[in-house]
Amino acid sequence: METPDETLALAAASGDRSAFAQLLARHYDRVFGLCWRLTGSRADAEDLTQDICAALPGKLHSFRAEARFSTWLYRVAVNAAHDRRRRAATHARAALGWGEWEVNRQAAMAEAEDAQDWLVAAMTRLPPELRDTVALTLGEDLTQAEAAAILGLSEGTIAWRMAEVKKHLRKQAAEEARI
Numbered sequence: 001m002e003t004p005d006e007t008l009a010l011a012a013a014s015g016d017r018s019a020f021a022q023l024l025a026r027h028y029d030r031v032f033g034l035c036w037r038l039t040g041s042r043a044d045a046e047d048l049t050q051d052i053c054a055a056l057p058g059k060l061h062s063f064r065a066e067a068r069f070s071t072w073l074y075r076v077a078v079n080a081a082h083d084r085r086r087r088a089a090t091h092a093r094a095a096l097g098w099g100e101w102e103v104n105r106q107a108a109m110a111e112a113e114d115a116q117d118w119l120v121a122a123m124t125r126l127p128p129e130l131r132d133t134v135a136l137t138l139g140e141d142l143t144q145a146e147a148a149a150i151l152g153l154s155e156g157t158i159a160w161r162m163a164e165v166k167k168h169l170r171k172q173a174a175e176e177a178r179i
Contacts, residue, residue: 005069013060020060024053027070030140031077037135038081040124052080067149074140074150078132085128122172126165133161 003019005026011019031052036045056076063072123131136147137158144158151158 006065009060009063009069009072010065012057013063020057023069024056027073028053030070031073034074034077034135034140035081037123037139038078038132039084040120040131044084048077048080048084051084052077055080071146071150074136074142078136078150081132082128118176122169125172126168130161130165130168133158134165137162 003022005023008016008019008023012023028049032045032049035048035052036042039045039048059076063069123134126134132151133147136142136150137144142150144155144162148155148158
């Protein structure tokens, strides 16, 4: 019989390296998938996932087993993505005056985004809160109730956000059809 995640998490928080290794083995791919959907970039998702895994031993002390471990871990990942977005926005503002190097860097980033398929590109143009919601409900196949618990929102807000996502995607498709 497989040891429950919650038991492993509590053991890992107490310093059990084997329990921590088992948790990583079970959840690494799911965390990476969520990070990819949250960032829209494989490279950013790899970096973010590694950051989360590196910080996880220290964060496990805050796991209280009041919810499933996977729900808690998704919350950790969403928070890490938000922190990364804030840092990236700060760096972008600081870099505005850096001249040709910044112009070239931004052009390279735009080319990389254009190379992705339509849905991934459409997802990256969604507001962060809508992207987070879609990544959890569709990408991770969570219920609206589970996504609401992770994001600290009501189920009704999640349903509203999903309706907004549909509006955004329809509008983007219509705009691209006119071009």
